[in-house]
Amino acid sequence: MLQAVDVGERSLSSYEGVAPSAILEELRQTAAGLRGARVLHVNATPYGGGVSELLRSTVPLLNDLGILSDWKIIGGDSAFFDVTKKIHNGLQGADLELTTAEKSRYEATAQTNSLDLTEEYDIVFIHDPQPAAILPFHGTGNARWVWRCHIDTGQPNPQIWQYCRSFLGDYDAAIFTMAEFVPPDFPVRRLEIMPPAIDPLSPKNMPIADSMARQILDWIGVRLNRPLITQVSRFDSWKDPMGVIAAYKLVREQVPNLQLALVGSMALDDPEGWSIYREVERASASDPLIHVFTNLTGVGNIEVNAFQRLSDVAVQKSIREGFGLVVSESLWKGTPVVAGRAGGIPLQMSDGVGGVLVDDIEGCATAILGLLRDPERRRELGELGRQRVREHFLLPRLLLNELSLVRELLQGRPAAPVGAGEHRDPVCGMAVADLRTVVVGSHEGADYFFCSELCRSRFLMEPERYLQRRS
Ligand code: UDP
Numbered sequence: 228m229l230q231a232v233d234v235g236e237r238s239l240s241s242y243e244g245v246a247p248s249a250i251l252e253e254l255r256q257t258a259a260g261l262r263g264a265r266v267l268h269v270n271a272t273p274y275g276g277g278v279s280e281l282l283r284s285t286v287p288l289l290n291d292l293g294i295l296s297d298w299k300i301i302g303g304d305s306a307f308f309d310v311t312k313k314i315h316n317g318l319q320g321a322d323l324e325l326t327t328a329e330k331s332r333y334e335a336t337a338q339t340n341s342l343d344l345t346e347e348y349d350i351v352f353i354h355d356p357q358p359a360a361i362l363p364f365h366g367t368g369n370a371r372w373v374w375r376c377h378i379d380t381g382q383p384n385p386q387i388w389q390y391c392r393s394f395l396g397d398y399d400a401a402i403f404t405m406a407e408f409v410p411p412d413f414p415v416r417r418l419e420i421m422p423p424a425i426d427p428l429s430p431k432n433m434p435i436a437d438s439m440a441r442q443i444l445d446w447i448g449v450r451l452n453r454p455l456i457t458q459v460s461r462f463d464s465w466k467d468p469m470g471v472i473a474a475y476k477l478v479r480e481q482v483p484n485l486q487l488a489l490v491g492s493m494a495l496d497d498p499e500g501w502s503i504y505r506e507v508e509r510a511s512a513s514d515p516l517i518h519v520f521t522n523l524t525g526v527g528n529i530e531v532n533a534f535q536r537l538s539d540v541a542v543q544k545s546i547r548e549g550f551g552l553v554v555s556e557s558l559w560k561g562t563p564v565v566a567g568r569a570g571g572i573p574l575q576m577s578d579g580v581g582g583v584l585v586d587d588i589e590g591c592a593t594a595i596l597g598l599l600r601d602p603e604r605r606r607e608l609g610e611l612g613r614q615r616v617r618e619h620f621l622l623p624r625l626l627l628n629e630l631s632l633v634r635e636l637l638q639g640r641p642a643a644p645v646g647a648g649e650h651r652d653p654v655c656g657m658a659v660a661d662l663r664t665v666v667v668g669s670h671e672g673a674d675y676f677f678c679s680e681l682c683r684s685r686f687l688m689e690p691e692r693y694l695q696r697r698s
Contacts, residue, residue: 275494317387581612
């Protein structure tokens with residue numbers, strides 16, 4: 228079986244008064260027609276980067292809405308993730324080639340993962356290129372398959388795109404963050420555009436008092452007795468951390484006590500992180516006012532929350548970007564952003580809302596300096612940015628978009644409810660008739676069959692949940 232990620236429980240009612248109520252209401256109505264549907268999300272890493280951030284919040288909320296949802300991670304060794312990072316870079320336009328051995332590694336791992344996908348679902352969301360080739364090896368089965376692309380594939384390296392394209396033909400639908408990201412000659416007929424969103428109630432984004440945020444930063448060695456600018460990103464050359472350092476150095480000529488924090492996480496599927504991290508460390512070693520932190524040294528969600536809340540300016544100097552959740556995260560805290568005009572960033576900051584879009588190091592330095600010198604403008608931009616995020620980029624809106632697609636994909640299909648005595652596991656959906664060992668459990672006088680003790684105990688803890696039928 229693919230490795231499942233344990234996400235705990237969440238309740239949509241907690242978003243009352245936080246997200247727009249019209250969206251919450253529509254979301255509830257849409258979900259009501261889908262109760263009992265089984266949804267799987269598959270990606271490459273349980274931590275680090277925007278996709279894991281999204282799934283950690285999405286999956287428990289889907290469960291709260293009565294949609295039986297799992298999040299699973301593909302397996303792969305470091306050679307596989309070297310290849311997938313090359314594919315990721317190639318799809319974002321980098322000039323590179325895959326060798327025959329690299330392609331074989333990618334396909335062999337996809338095949339292994341496809342064999343590990345044994346449970347049955349109604350809808351399978353495959354996130355990004357790493358797991359994309361599972362489908363041709365696995366076959367659609369009874370599910371509808373959706374490829375969710377989070378990166379900017381608008382101008383891909385043609386060879387890498389042709390290679391990836393060959394795995395996508397059987398998908399029922401594909402989702403991109405922006406229409407501009409759809410690559411040429413895209414083989415999936417049904418296309419949806421859905422920008423990602425942030426979870427306003429996650430530890431990273433929930434309200435915390437400035438005094439507490441101050442203590443958190445103080446504890447990790449960042450004093451707020453001088454101005455602070457921060458970039459929070461994976462150590463990835465597309466996020467241009469070296470450009471941030473160069474811009475910071477230009478600003479420091481005018482603001483000598485300015486400090487810079489570079490907060491970067493390492494992701495399981497991102498083997499380049501360490502080399503970029505070392506490059507950043509070398510470039511900042513001689514400057515005590517540049518702080519470099521990673522999730523591996525204990526700078527996690529709550530620290531990121533404090534940085535995004537208390538920085539004078541948040542920087543996101545991306546050169547290529549899928550969406551850039553960090554932009555909405557900072558705006559949600561009322562902090563203005565200076566960001567590269569790349570990918571989904573202008574979507575979040577259009578018309579000057581929330582901050583300043585820049586095109587190069589000099590422009591970045593000028594924008595940071597201008598904001599540092601104008602606290603009132605910082606406050607105004609931050610407030611406008613927060614309103615924009617509330618209207619467009621909070622999680623319930625994304626869930627609504629996704630469930631509307633799920634509803635359409637499932638329309639016209641039998642609901643496939645599980646009844647007593649059927650030879651299908653009501654928890655994982657697996658056909659049990661052909662299994663050598665079948666576990667039987669009774670509920671209200673009727674027998675149900677399970678593939679494992681685990682499924683039986685999950686069922687017996689909440690039988691109603693698994694017996695719900697889609698209307
Ligand atoms: N992030 C984090 N700690 C870090 C760096 C990044 O928690 O040290 C989070 C960040 O807050 C955001 C996500 O990782 O939620 C990055 O998502 P984004 O869309 O900005 O970029 P991606 O990494 O997906 O390219």
